[in-house]
Amino acid sequence: MSDSQFSSKLLENAINEFAKLPGIGRKSALRLVLFLLRQSNEDVNNFGNAFIKLRNEIKYCKCCHNISDTEVCGICANPKRDAKTICVVENIKDVLSVENTQQFHGLYHVLGGVISPMDGIGPSDLNISSLVERVCTGAVNEVILALSPTMEGDTTNFYIYKKLIASGASVNVTTIARGIAIGDELEYADEITLGRSILNRTPYQENNY
Amino acid sequence: MSDSQFSSKLLENAINEFAKLPGIGRKSALRLVLFLLRQSNEDVNNFGNAFIKLRNEIKYCKCCHNISDTEVCGICANPKRDAKTICVVENIKDVLSVENTQQFHGLYHVLGGVISPMDGIGPSDLNISSLVERVCTGAVNEVILALSPTMEGDTTNFYIYKKLIASGASVNVTTIARGIAIGDELEYADEITLGRSILNRTPYQENNY
Numbered sequence: 001m002s003d004s005q006f007s008s009k010l011l012e013n014a015i016n017e018f019a020k021l022p023g024i025g026r027k028s029a030l031r032l033v034l035f036l037l038r039q040s041n042e043d044v045n046n047f048g049n050a051f052i053k054l055r056n057e058i059k060y061c062k063c064c065h066n067i068s069d070t071e072v073c074g075i076c077a078n079p080k081r082d083a084k085t086i087c088v089v090e091n092i093k094d095v096l097s098v099e100n101t102q103q104f105h106g107l108y109h110v111l112g113g114v115i116s117p118m119d120g121i122g123p124s125d126l127n128i129s130s131l132v133e134r135v136c137t138g139a140v141n142e143v144i145l146a147l148s149p150t151m152e153g154d155t156t157n158f159y160i161y162k163k164l165i166a167s168g169a170s171v172n173v174t175t176i177a178r179g180i181a182i183g184d185e186l187e188y189a190d191e192i193t194l195g196r197s198i199l200n201r202t203p204y205q206e207n208n209y
Numbered sequence: 210m211s212d213s214q215f216s217s218k219l220l221e222n223a224i225n226e227f228a229k230l231p232g233i234g235r236k237s238a239l240r241l242v243l244f245l246l247r248q249s250n251e252d253v254n255n256f257g258n259a260f261i262k263l264r265n266e267i268k269y270c271k272c273c274h275n276i277s278d279t280e281v282c283g284i285c286a287n288p289k290r291d292a293k294t295i296c297v298v299e300n301i302k303d304v305l306s307v308e309n310t311q312q313f314h315g316l317y318h319v320l321g322g323v324i325s326p327m328d329g330i331g332p333s334d335l336n337i338s339s340l341v342e343r344v345c346t347g348a349v350n351e352v353i354l355a356l357s358p359t360m361e362g363d364t365t366n367f368y369i370y371k372k373l374i375a376s377g378a379s380v381n382v383t384t385i386a387r388g389i390a391i392g393d394e395l396e397y398a399d400e401i402t403l404g405r406s407i408l409n410r411t412p413y414q415e416n417n418y
Contacts (some may be wrong), residue, residue, distance in 0.1 A: 007275050007282040007304070010263045017259040021241050032230050034302060036260055037267065038277070044264035048257035050226040051245055055253035056218045058246065066216050067246070074214040093243065095216070 050142040063134070065127045067092050075107060082106040084141040088113055088131065088160065090148065098146065106144075109134065114152040115159055124160055131160065135169045142172040149178055175203075258286065272343070274319040274336045276301050284316060291315040293350040297340065297369065299323055299357065307355065315353075318343065323361040324368055332368055344378045351381040358387055386411075 006012040011033060018029035036044050050188035060066070061073035064086075068074070075081060075095075085106030089095055095108050111126045135143060143164060147153035161173050180189050189197075215221040220242060227238035245253050269275070270282035273295075277283070284290060284304075294315030298304055304317050320335045329341050344352060354369060356362035388406035389398050398406075 007270070007284055008267065008278045009283055010259075010278055011276055014259045014263040017256045020256070022244055023237070028232070030302070030305070031232075033260075033263070035231055036264060039264070041264050045261050047226045047229070048259075048260065048261040050219075050257075051242075052225045052254050052257040054223040054242070055245060055248070055250055058219055061216070067220055075216050093239070096239070129307045145302075204311055 018198055065107045065112060065130070066108055080105075083139060085144065086131070086134065086140055086142070087144045087146050089146050090153070094146065104144075106142075111147075111156070114147055114156040115149075116152045120192055126156070128160060128163060132163050132167050132169075135164055135171050136167050138169070140169075142174060145173065145175045227326060236270055260337065272322060273317045274339070275304055289314075292348060292355065295340070295349055295351070296353045296355050298355050299362070303355065313353075315351075320356075320365070323356055323359075323365040325361045333363070337372060341372050341376050341378075344373055344380050347374050348377070348382055349378070351383060354382065354384045 006015075014033045014036070015026060015029045018024055018032050024032070030176050036047065057069070057073065059068050061068040061076055062071055063076040064073060066073045066075065070077075076200075082105050086105075086109050087098060087104055087106055088109045088110055088111060089098065090113060092110060095110060097106050098108070100108060109127065109130065109131045111131075113121050113126055115121060115123055115126065131143075134140060143160075145157045145160060147156055157175060164173055178193060179200065179201060180186065180193065186194065215224075223242045223245075224235060224238045227233055227241050227378060228235050232328050233241070236410055245256065248256075266278070268277050268280065270285055272285040272319060273282060275282045275284065279286075291314050293311075296307060296313055296315055297318045297320060298307065299320055301319060304319060305382060307313050307317070318336065319342045320337065320340075322330050322335055324330060324332055324335065338350075352369075352373060354366045356365055366384060372381055386409060387402060388409065389395065389402065395403065397408040
């Protein structure tokens with residue numbers, strides 16, 4: 001679309017801002033802007049300010065580096081959570097994914113990425129030293145490594161494992177189980193996953209889900 | 210998703226605001242918010258303020274009711290446009306669609322909807338009287354009715370036609386051509402469209418596109 005067609009610079013500017021978002025093209029952007037124009041001034045003020053406020057006031061938890069409104073995030077500050085278990089994840093989205101399962105009641109540690117020499121991300125760019133410090137306080141029994149099963153994830157797992165051993169802390173290091181996803185068919189599973197799921201077989205339980 | 214999972218109210222609020230937009234679910238909203246968090250403060254301020262500014266400062270052109278930054282929109286104020294021809298459209302999006310064709314060089318008149326008793330929209334809810342006033346100045350030769358070919362659109366066309374005749378203004382009233390869309394196959398065209406396209410056949414031109 002050429003610029004000249006818009007009768008309003010304000011409209012054009014708003015469309016451009018929406019179109020900067022991933023997965024939103026100029027046609028969708030126009031549709032969203034026209035939707036906002038039909039809302040009340042107050043609603044649109046709330047809409048715009050929600051992002052400005054988020055960006056300007058957001059903090060990262062000084063314990064787990066999760067996104068937070070306060071110095072220490074709600075999860076770390078919750079006395080009901082098991083502070084002896086730390087789940088190491090790549091990013092904030094993964095915290096939400098694990099929380100969604102409602103199967104984990106410990107604390108988190110957000111690395112902020114994985115070691116990836118191709119992208120120029122080394123161990124010093126990640127929140128690894130603060131993880132070692134947390135573990136070295138002695139208050140942690142188990143560190144669960146919950147990174148993606150990629151080359152980079154495995155490298156990062158190995159690096160963290162070595163660092164924790166080297167620190168002399170007495171802590172169990174575990175990784176989340178790899179295997180056939182629930183609902184998947186064996187026929188379509190890749191060999192490595194199927195092989196690992198046989199090696200890491202678990203005792204049969206009646207309510208395994 | 211339950212509320213409890215978010216470690217930050219600011220994050221949750223921003224996600225909720227995005228999820229209010231049509232076609233954006235909570236998963237997409239989270240993705241967009243995390244994208245914004247990776248942008249600079251300035252970029253996010255510009256993002257949020259673009260919509261607030263648009264909503265608070267936008268005006269509607271007092272001639273054609275198109276969206277505008279000023280009292281009179283860029284199209285109406287442009288001396289190069291043919292002020293003798295007015296194209297009547299349903300909404301702002303339709304102005305953009307017609308402008309995109311680059312085939313129309315006259316002015317517009319945005320009705321703000323079509324007559325639809327089912328939705329409680331009567332002629333008095335639309336910008337019809339101001340259209341009649343514009344035509345009655347005598348400066349208009351032709352009014353092109355470019356509404357959607359629906360029952361409501363046809364009803365509105367008829368109402369406007371009657372009003373213009375009743376006003377005593379000497380003006381040609383035309384409608385945009387209905388027919389087989391370019392690229393469509395006759396086999397799949399509906400009978401009414403095909404029938405009308407035969408009735409309204411046009412002289413053969415070498416460059417008909």
